[in-house]
Amino acid sequence: GDSVTQMEGPVTLSEEAFLTINCTYTATGYPSLFWYVQYPGEGLQLLLKATKADDKGSNKGFEATYRKETTSFHLEKGSVQVSDSAVYFCALCTQGGSEKLVFGKGTKLTVNP
Amino acid sequence: DAGVIQSPRHEVTEMGQEVTLRCKPISGHDYLFWYRQTMMRGLELLIYFNNNVPIDDSGMPEDRFSAKMPNASFSTLKIQPSEPRDSAVYFCASSLWNSGANVLTFGAGSRLTVL
Numbered sequence: 610g611d612s613v614t615q616m617e618g619p620v621t622l623s624e625e626a627f628l629t630i631n632c633t634y635t636a637t638g639y640p641s642l643f644w645y646v647q648y649p650g651e652g653l654q655l656l657l658k659a660t661k662a663d664d665k666g667s668n669k670g671f672e673a674t675y676r677k678e679t680t681s682f683h684l685e686k687g688s689v690q691v692s693d694s695a696v697y698f699c700a701l702c703t704q705g706g707s708e709k710l711v712f713g714k715g716t717k718l719t720v721n722p
Numbered sequence: 723d724a725g726v727i728q729s730p731r732h733e734v735t736e737m738g739q740e741v742t743l744r745c746k747p748i749s750g751h752d753y754l755f756w757y758r759q760t761m762m763r764g765l766e767l768l769i770y771f772n773n774n775v776p777i778d779d780s781g782m783p784e785d786r787f788s789a790k791m792p793n794a795s796f797s798t799l800k801i802q803p804s805e806p807r808d809s810a811v812y813f814c815a816s817s818l819w820n821s822g823a824n825v826l827t828f829g830a831g832s833r834l835t836v837l
Contacts, residue, residue, distance in 0.1 A: 643825075653828045708819055709755065709767055712764065
């Protein structure tokens with residue numbers, strides 16, 4: 610079945626450091642890919658998405674590129690802030706198939722001042 | 723729009739009691755999802771509805787769990803009887819299907835503790 614694998618956390622960085630959170634997927638067909646973020650005590654919210662190969666999703670300084678050849682969708686940010694501390698979830702949705710999202714297990718990021 | 727509204731935000735109950743969690747999706751959204759989040763298992767999809775009709779309940783753990791969506795603006799997730807292993811945060815999410823990408827809006831969650 611479809612699945613998403615994320616790098617295990619937690620990840621701890623200093624402010625202004627570069628962030629990469631790895632995400633790879635297994636899916637039949639051509640999925641849409643997502644990053645969701647969960648701030649403490651809140652529900653998940655969409656951070657960015659990409660719907661086809663080579664698309665780059667971006668939002669709030671975060672970026673991820675849909676790489677079909679490596680089945681990856683790594684999340685990056687050039688300079689993290691304390692306010693970026695949260696749990697990040699990679700997810701996929703198979704186009705033309707099920708409407709449900711399949712989530713990775715999440716990666717907790719802590720950014721220290 | 724006020725977003726997806728869940729109640730209660732916190733529930734503490736004793737083993738064997740019935741628990742009912744409630745969700746009001748975003749007006750106009752045609753999909754509603756119930757997820758459960760635990761440290762051990764992460765986010766698990768329990769069930770989802772399309773236009774108030776259950777589409778896939780394969781994630782419902784066992785017969786103790788049931789979900790209903792009597793109309794487009796309300797859904798419930800019921801656990802009867804509850805057990806300590808049901809302790810988790812339960813999220814409701816809704817979406818308006820857009821070809822090629824299903825973007826979910828989540829509620830703030832209901833944290834359930836079963837003693």
